[in-house]
Amino acid sequence: MRHSLMWRQRVLSVVLLFVVAHISATMEQEDACPPSSCGKITNITHPFRLKGDPIGCGDKRYELACENDVTVLYLYWGKYNVEAINYDNFTVRVVDPGLQQQNCSSLPRYFLSLTNFSDAIYYYNTTDPYQASYGLHYWREFLFHHIVLLNCSHPVADNHKYVNTASCVNGQSKSKGYIYAIAGDLKAEDFEVGCHVKVVTPTSWWGLDTDTDRDTYSYTTILESLLYGFEISWMARACEDKCEQNRHCFSSSSNYELYCAQGNSLLEILQDTIFYVLEVEFLFCAGKFFIGLLPFIVFFIYKWRKRHLSVYENIENYLQQNSLTTIGYSYKEIKKMSKGFKDKLGEGGYGSVFKGKLRSGPFVAIKVLRKSKGKGQDFMSEIATIGRIHHQNVVQLIGYCVEDSKRALIYEFMSNGSLDKLIFSKNENIHLSYDQIYNISIGIARGISYLHHGCEMKILHFDIKPHNILLDEKFTPKVSDFGLAKLYPIDDDIVTMTAARGTIGYMAPELFYKNIGRISHKADVYSFGMLLMEMASKRKNLNPHVEHSSQLYFPFWIYNQLGKEKDIEMEDVTEEEKKIAKKLIIVSLWCIQLKPDDRPSMNIVVEMLEGNLESLEIPPKPLLYPHETMEEDQKIYSSQTTTIDTISSSGYSVDTTTDLMVSDVKTQYSLKNYTS
Numbered sequence: 001m002r003h004s005l006m007w008r009q010r011v012l013s014v015v016l017l018f019v020v021a022h023i024s025a026t027m028e029q030e031d032a033c034p035p036s037s038c039g040k041i042t043n044i045t046h047p048f049r050l051k052g053d054p055i056g057c058g059d060k061r062y063e064l065a066c067e068n069d070v071t072v073l074y075l076y077w078g079k080y081n082v083e084a085i086n087y088d089n090f091t092v093r094v095v096d097p098g099l100q101q102q103n104c105s106s107l108p109r110y111f112l113s114l115t116n117f118s119d120a121i122y123y124y125n126t127t128d129p130y131q132a133s134y135g136l137h138y139w140r141e142f143l144f145h146h147i148v149l150l151n152c153s154h155p156v157a158d159n160h161k162y163v164n165t166a167s168c169v170n171g172q173s174k175s176k177g178y179i180y181a182i183a184g185d186l187k188a189e190d191f192e193v194g195c196h197v198k199v200v201t202p203t204s205w206w207g208l209d210t211d212t213d214r215d216t217y218s219y220t221t222i223l224e225s226l227l228y229g230f231e232i233s234w235m236a237r238a239c240e241d242k243c244e245q246n247r248h249c250f251s252s253s254s255n256y257e258l259y260c261a262q263g264n265s266l267l268e269i270l271q272d273t274i275f276y277v278l279e280v281e282f283l284f285c286a287g288k289f290f291i292g293l294l295p296f297i298v299f300f301i302y303k304w305r306k307r308h309l310s311v312y313e314n315i316e317n318y319l320q321q322n323s324l325t326t327i328g329y330s331y332k333e334i335k336k337m338s339k340g341f342k343d344k345l346g347e348g349g350y351g352s353v354f355k356g357k358l359r360s361g362p363f364v365a366i367k368v369l370r371k372s373k374g375k376g377q378d379f380m381s382e383i384a385t386i387g388r389i390h391h392q393n394v395v396q397l398i399g400y401c402v403e404d405s406k407r408a409l410i411y412e413f414m415s416n417g418s419l420d421k422l423i424f425s426k427n428e429n430i431h432l433s434y435d436q437i438y439n440i441s442i443g444i445a446r447g448i449s450y451l452h453h454g455c456e457m458k459i460l461h462f463d464i465k466p467h468n469i470l471l472d473e474k475f476t477p478k479v480s481d482f483g484l485a486k487l488y489p490i491d492d493d494i495v496t497m498t499a500a501r502g503t504i505g506y507m508a509p510e511l512f513y514k515n516i517g518r519i520s521h522k523a524d525v526y527s528f529g530m531l532l533m534e535m536a537s538k539r540k541n542l543n544p545h546v547e548h549s550s551q552l553y554f555p556f557w558i559y560n561q562l563g564k565e566k567d568i569e570m571e572d573v574t575e576e577e578k579k580i581a582k583k584l585i586i587v588s589l590w591c592i593q594l595k596p597d598d599r600p601s602m603n604i605v606v607e608m609l610e611g612n613l614e615s616l617e618i619p620p621k622p623l624l625y626p627h628e629t630m631e632e633d634q635k636i637y638s639s640q641t642t643t644i645d646t647i648s649s650s651g652y653s654v655d656t657t658t659d660l661m662v663s664d665v666k667t668q669y670s671l672k673n674y675t676s
Contacts, residue, residue, distance in 0.1 A: 033057035038066035041082050047237050048085065048092075059237065061129040075130065075232075078110035083229050090238050091143065092130075095229035096201055104168035104223065108201040113146055117232075130232040132202075144202035144230040147222060148182040152195040156180060160216045161190055168219060181222045183208055188500040191512060202230035326387050327399035331406045338366050350483065355413065363413035364398055368406075379407050385459055385482040393447030395470055395478040411480070415473045420466035423538050434577040436475055437535050441584060442609050443477040444469055448528055449602035451479070452521045457487040460495060464527035465506045466534065495519045506530045510596055522596035525605065529591025533558075536584035555592060558585055559621050583613045594623040 036044040036053055041064075044050055049058025051065045064082060065072040071082040073094050080094035098109030117132035133142045149165075155178055156162045162180040169179045179198065182190070186197070205225035208217070235258075243260035335341065338356035345353040351369040358364055369379060386397045401408040416422070419440070422432050432440075444464075451459040461468075461479065468481040484501045497519055500511040508526035510517045533555055562585070573581070587608045593599045598620070600608065608616060 038064070038071040039069045041071040041085065044071075044085065045087070047234065047241075059129075062234065062237065076112070076116060078112075080110075080229075086231075089233075090235040091231040091233050093204065093229050093231045095227065099226050101227060107149065107169065108147075108199050108226065111200050112202055112230075113200045114142065129237065130234055131236060132232060143233060144204040145183065145208055146185055146200055147203055147226060148184075148186045148200050149198045150180050150182065150186075150192075150195045151177045151198045152180060152192065153177050154194055156192050156195065159190065159192060162192070163217055163219050163222055165219050165222075168223065181219060183217050183222060183225075186504075188504065188507070188512070191504075193513070201226065203228060204231040326383070326397050327410075329399050329401045329408075329410065331401055331403040331408075334366055334368075334401050334408050334410065337364070341366075341368070356410070358398075363415075365411045365413050367409040367411065369408060379409075382409065382482045382485070385485045385487060388457075389451070389455065389459070391447060391450045391454070393443045393477055393479060394450065395480040412472075412478075414470035414478060414480075416471035416475060418467050419469040419471060419477065419535075422471070423466060423535055432475075432538075434573065434580045437538075438580045438584070438609075440469075440471070440475060440477045441532055441535055442606065444479065444531070445528065445602060445606045445609055447477065447479040448524055449606050452524065452602050453490075456490065458490050458492065458521065460486050460488065460521055461524050461527075462486065462501045463503060463506075464524055464531055465503050466531060469531070493518075493520050495521075495523075502527065508596070509594055516594060517596035520596055521601070522599045525591050525599045525602060526596075528602070528605070529588040529599075532584055532588035532591065536581045536588065555589065555622055559589060562586070562589075562618055579613055583609070583616065586613075586616045586618060589622060590619045592622045593619060 033046065033054065033056070035042070036050040038044070038050060044064065046057075047059040047062045049060075049063050050071075051063055065074070065079075072079050073082050073092065074080075075094070079097065081097050082092060082094050084093045086092070096108040096110055098107055100106040114132050117128070117130070132144065150162070152162075161182050163182065165179045165181055180195070203225040205228040207221065208225045239258060242258045329337075334356065337358060338354045341352075341354045343355040345355050345365060347353070351367060354366045354368065356364045356366045383397065383400055386395070390396070395414070396412045397409060398412060399410040401410070422430055423437075448461065448464065451461060459482075461482065462484040463481060464479070468479065470478045470480050472478065486495065486497075488495060495518070497511075500507065502508075502511065502523075506527040508519075508523035510519055511523065537558070562582075587605060590600055590608070591605065
């Protein structure tokens with residue numbers, strides 16, 4: 001016993017020496033870089049630095065500026081005033097500079113939403129300096145809500161979610177119309193006719209609870225939340241200091257303490273040993289207490305499983321009754337092929353995706369789903385849809401797993417990721433040539449055409465967008481994510497739907513306006529057209545940071561350029577590449593026509609892309625509203641032009657500066673065989 005105590009004391013002494021040495025080295029490094037200050041922000045330390053600080057102090061990615069005695073953070077395309085830096089939970093709170101404390105009519109200058117932080121939301125080992133969530137938890141905890149400001153051509157009286165800003169903004173803003181605010185996300189069913197998104201901005205104010213369906217907020221509350229600002233996290237950078245490169249890093253939900261995955265450094269192991277020795281007696285006592293509670297916990301789990309087991313029995317019965325070529329795996333098998341879910345590829349609202357490897361050698365992507373809605377309809381829909389598809393431009397479903405509440409889908413692995421990371425990347429090293437873009441566009445069109453016309457059942461995807469196009473090692477495109485897909489008999493041209501589905505910005509207008517046409521496979525054609533336009537321009541269709549307001553909404557601007565027979569403005573491209581871009585743009589303009597009957601089918605789209613540029617005619621100008629809506633607006637208001645400025649984040653569909661009182665467009669172009 002005495003020998004054991006002496007051995008323990010010696011171990012603790014060695015551990016303490018290591019810890020003291022580490023602390024001393026850290027203090028010496030910090031003394032070489034004293035804290036900086038600017039205005040009300042003091043004690044600016046690692047990883048932050050002020051512009052002009054000595055080289056080696058702070059991280060260049062977290063450089064702040066001091067302008068007119070105000071600390072400024074440059075984020076994406078805008079700059080924000082820094083209100084506070086919290087080194088305990090790794091957050092920084094900023095405010096849009098367009099908002100003024102003493103000016104009730106001031107509005108945010110920049111748009112920003114969760115989708116701007118897409119990489120940070122779905123990847124914890126991101127190179128982005130800031131994140132919109134505590135993405136290092138085992139769960140996702142967003143740091144802010146959205147405030148959506150809309151400009152409406154007429155008053156909105158029957159929607160309690162629309163907060164009237166008349167007491168402050170109307171009459172003071174340069175925009176004509178009626179400005180309303182919505183606390184939280186703008187859902188498709190809340191979108192009022194004649195209203196257009198003006199700006200989307202975040203807020204982290206504690207007094208705003210968008211998770212509950214309360215009656216309404218006053219604009220005073222909305223304004224207070226905007227002036228408070230929003231928080232973003234730099235926890236990923238803290239993880240770089242804590243853990244080795246390419247190591248998993250997690251954080252506690254209570255005190256935000258960081259933990260590394262297995263394989264900690266020697267220093268961390270020694271530190272953990274100290275805590276273990278000090279806490280072992282406490283844990284022993286706590287264990288006694290929980291042992292007493294164990295029978296009650298077991299009983300509760302039994303009752304819960306009995307109540308919810310029927311949900312998963314529905315899924316198992318469905319898979320047994322439908323003969324699919326996919327392979328069923330046990331949860332133990334997919335855990336083994338993913339090496340304990342070690343290599344995480346991404347995360348979204350559906351669940352998490354991990355890289356795995358089959359016993360036969362090929363890599364796979366394992367999509368581990370969260371608890372499904374209802375009776376597992378989304379899970380069954382995706383298997384039923386993609387399980388019967390075999391096409392080189394549609395991602396292949398290799399297998400699935402249903403084991404109690406655990407559900408997973410196993411797909412072929414796409415080494416080049418999703419298309420959005422390539423066409424919207426700000427990294428100069430990530431570049432797609434126009435030949436590659438052209439081949440990718442044809443591949444996507446063929447994949448969608450196969451879904452519409454090549455299967456026993458017609459498959460409508462309803463969520464075509466860059467994020468759902470995956471690329472393999474040869475940049476072959478694959479249509480993916482069939483969670484919103486619907487199956488219909490091949491002879492049915494009309495689809496019955498109870499609610500709109502898809503991503504705003506790519507959704508066809510007939511999903512909102514029932515008077516322009518029935519819902520059909522042409523909805524996917526519209527989404528493909530919006531995608532094709534972004535591929536051709538290598539930019540979002542809406543960009544509020546252009547020099548001229550006429551360029552805000554790219555489809556309108558480029559149509560006017562083509563109508564004036566002007567060359568497309570492109571930098572560092574050859575004449576041949578200009579021709580490719582022009583072909584893609586003309587085809588996309590046909591696809592985004594307002595009325596479904598005016599759009600070509602995907603079979604025709606493939607022919608147009610494969611054909612000659614000279615054989616393509618310029619389509620009519622794409623409209624954003626049904627003609628009946630514009631006539632009604634014209635009767636209610638003056639016959640003069642009404643200009644509405646709109647700005648939005650990449651996650652919202654918006655209209656740009658446009659003439660609402662357009663007269664009836666007399667189409668002078670022949671549709672020929674472009675529609676079917």
